[in-house]
Amino acid sequence: MTKIALVTGANKGIGFETAKQLAQHNIKVLLGARNETEGKKAEAVLQGLSLDVTYIKLDISDSADIENVKNYIEGEYGALDILVNNAAVFLDSAWFGNNTETVTLQTLRDTFDINYFGTVELTQALLPAIKKSEAGRIVNISSVSGSFGVHLNEAHWLYALKPYAYSASKTALNQFTVFLAHALRETKIKVNVANPGWVKTSIGSDQAPLTPEDGAKTGVALALLDNNGPTGTFSESGEVLPW
Ligand SMILES: NC(=O)c1ccc[n+]([C@@H]2O[C@H](COP(=O)([O-])OP(=O)(O)OC[C@H]3O[C@@H](n4cnc5c(N)ncnc54)[C@H](OP(=O)(O)O)[C@@H]3O)[C@@H](O)[C@H]2O)c1
Structure with a gap:
C-alpha cells in the first residue's frame, strides 16, 4: 500500500527537497505550506517530475488549519505514515x-x-492518524543550535553563535522529541530529530556549504527507518549528536 507523508514548510x-525525495520513494506526499501561491508552485514543480504530491494549506501556528489538515488526512487516507x-x-x-x-x-x-x-499542536492532532499506520x-x-552539548563546548564551530530565541525553540523541540518517543515506546512509532547541517536556504543563508538536497537526507533517512530503527535520537548523516 502506498505510504502517506506530510511535510510542513514544503514550499521551499x-x-x-524532503518532499521531493520522499515522493521519489513512491510515497504520496502532502505538501504543507502556509502560502497558497507558493504551495501550489511547489506542487506544480514536483508534479511536473511525475511525483505524487498534493498541496495542503497549513500554517502550523493556525489551529483552524491544523484541524482542517487532521480532518482531511483522516477522511481521505485514514492513517498517516x-x-x-x-x-x-x-x-x-x-x-x-x-x-x-x-x-x-x-x-x-x-x-x-x-x-x-505549532509543531507540538500539529503532532498531537495527527497522532491518532499516525497510530493507525x-x-x-x-x-x-x-x-x-538547540544542543546544550554544542553550546557548552568552546571548541565547537557553533559555540560563538547564540541566537537565543531560535536556539531555545529548538531545545524545546528536542525535549518534545525525547518525551514523545518515551510516551510512544510501546508502539511501532519512531520519533527522531534530524539536524540537516548548515544548508543554503533563507534560514541558513548563502554562506552555507550544503545544498537543500543534501540537507534533506538525514530527515528522509529517519522517515524511512525500518522497524529495527532507533527512536528518541538526535543525528546528522547517521552521526549521533549531543542533546
Ligand atoms: N538551513 C540550515 O542551515 C538549517 C540548519 C539547521 C536546521 N534547519 C532547520 O531546517 C528546517 C527548514 O528550514 P530551511 O533552512 O529550509 O529554511 P527556509 O527555506 O526558510 O524554510 C522554512 C520553511 O518553513 C515554512 N514556515 C515558516 N513558518 C511557517 C508556519 N507558521 N507554517 C507553515 N510553514 C511555515 C516557510 O514558509 P514560508 O516560505 O511561507 O516562509 C518555509 O517553507 C527548519 O526547521 C530549520 O530550523 C536549517
Missing part, C-alpha cells in the same frame, strides 16, 4: 553573537509559536 528549502515537522522561522536579529540579554519577549513568543507550539515515523527537523 529543506522541506521542498510519516510526519516531517520541518517548518520553522529564524526571527533573532543575527546568527552571530549572543542576544540573550536583549532579545524581546515578542521575538521569543513569535518564534516559539511556530517552531515549538503500520509503522508511523515522526521526524522533527531541529538544529544543533
Whole structure:
C-alpha cells in the first residue's frame, strides 16, 4: 500500500527537497505550506517530475488549519505514515553573537509559536492518524543550535553563535522529541530529530556549504527507518549528536 507523508514548510528549502525525495520513494506526499501561491508552485514543480504530491494549506501556528489538515488526512487516507515537522522561522536579529540579554519577549513568543507550539499542536492532532499506520515515523527537523552539548563546548564551530530565541525553540523541540518517543515506546512509532547541517536556504543563508538536497537526507533517512530503527535520537548523516 502506498505510504502517506506530510511535510510542513514544503514550499521551499529543506522541506521542498524532503518532499521531493520522499515522493521519489513512491510515497504520496502532502505538501504543507502556509502560502497558497507558493504551495501550489511547489506542487506544480514536483508534479511536473511525475511525483505524487498534493498541496495542503497549513500554517502550523493556525489551529483552524491544523484541524482542517487532521480532518482531511483522516477522511481521505485514514492513517498517516510519516510526519516531517520541518517548518520553522529564524526571527533573532543575527546568527552571530549572543542576544540573550536583549532579545524581546515578542521575538521569543513569535518564534516559539511556530517552531515549538505549532509543531507540538500539529503532532498531537495527527497522532491518532499516525497510530493507525503500520509503522508511523515522526521526524522533527531541529538544529544543533538547540544542543546544550554544542553550546557548552568552546571548541565547537557553533559555540560563538547564540541566537537565543531560535536556539531555545529548538531545545524545546528536542525535549518534545525525547518525551514523545518515551510516551510512544510501546508502539511501532519512531520519533527522531534530524539536524540537516548548515544548508543554503533563507534560514541558513548563502554562506552555507550544503545544498537543500543534501540537507534533506538525514530527515528522509529517519522517515524511512525500518522497524529495527532507533527512536528518541538526535543525528546528522547517521552521526549521533549531543542533546
Ligand atoms: N538551513 C540550515 O542551515 C538549517 C540548519 C539547521 C536546521 N534547519 C532547520 O531546517 C528546517 C527548514 O528550514 P530551511 O533552512 O529550509 O529554511 P527556509 O527555506 O526558510 O524554510 C522554512 C520553511 O518553513 C515554512 N514556515 C515558516 N513558518 C511557517 C508556519 N507558521 N507554517 C507553515 N510553514 C511555515 C516557510 O514558509 P514560508 O516560505 O511561507 O516562509 C518555509 O517553507 C527548519 O526547521 C530549520 O530550523 C536549517
